[in-house]
Amino acid sequence: MNRKIHSIISVVCLIVLVACNNNDLTNPGTEKYFPQVKTIIENHCASCHNSSGSWAGRPVSFDDDAAIAMQYQLIKAAVADPISPTNRRMPQDGMLTADEIDIIVKWFDKGGKISD
Ligand code: HEC
Numbered sequence: 001m002n003r004k005i006h007s008i009i010s011v012v013c014l015i016v017l018v019a020c021n022n023n024d025l026t027n028p029g030t031e032k033y034f035p036q037v038k039t040i041i042e043n044h045c046a047s048c049h050n051s052s053g054s055w056a057g058r059p060v061s062f063d064d065d066a067a068i069a070m071q072y073q074l075i076k077a078a079v080a081d082p083i084s085p086t087n088r089r090m091p092q093d094g095m096l097t098a099d100e101i102d103i104i105v106k107w108f109d110k111g112g113k114i115s116d
Pocket residue numbers: 041044045046047048049059060074075078079086087088089090091092093096
């Protein structure tokens with residue numbers, strides 16, 4: 001009798017363990033990219049793309065979180081899509097690393113919002 005209860009408890013514990021573990025490993029939707037995207041924009045884009053100073057009135061400005069999220073499609077296009085007469089490669093004064101481009105594309109794929 002005691003033995004049986006023991007084995008039932010063991011099985012239950014095992015199921016709980018596997019279930020929790022599984023949850024942690026196979027839930028790719030939990031990673032948040034926006035904070036990293038924001039850092040990339042601040043370091044590589046905002047010096048040119050802001051709505052004050054000599055850059056006021058330029059095609060795009062990334063002044064705050066809302067402005068960045070609103071232009072997620074343009075940002076992804078400018079760093080990752082093929083270059084064309086209407087799609088210029090950014091940043092204009094250099095290159096992002098492959099990792100930085102990857103983060104922007106993942107953020108775009110997830111939805112391109114502040115919460116993504
Ligand atoms: C050295 C200045 C500079 C930096 C840094 C820069 N840009 Fe630009 N960007 C420009 C200029 C100038 C234009 C206008 C292009 C034109 O009229 O030829 C532009 C245009 C754009 C456009 C409008 C669409 C287009 O293709 O013309 C987007 C979107 C853009 N930039 C995104 C970015 C992003 C994202 C970054 C950072 C990864 C960035 N830019 C960094 C100068 C810069």
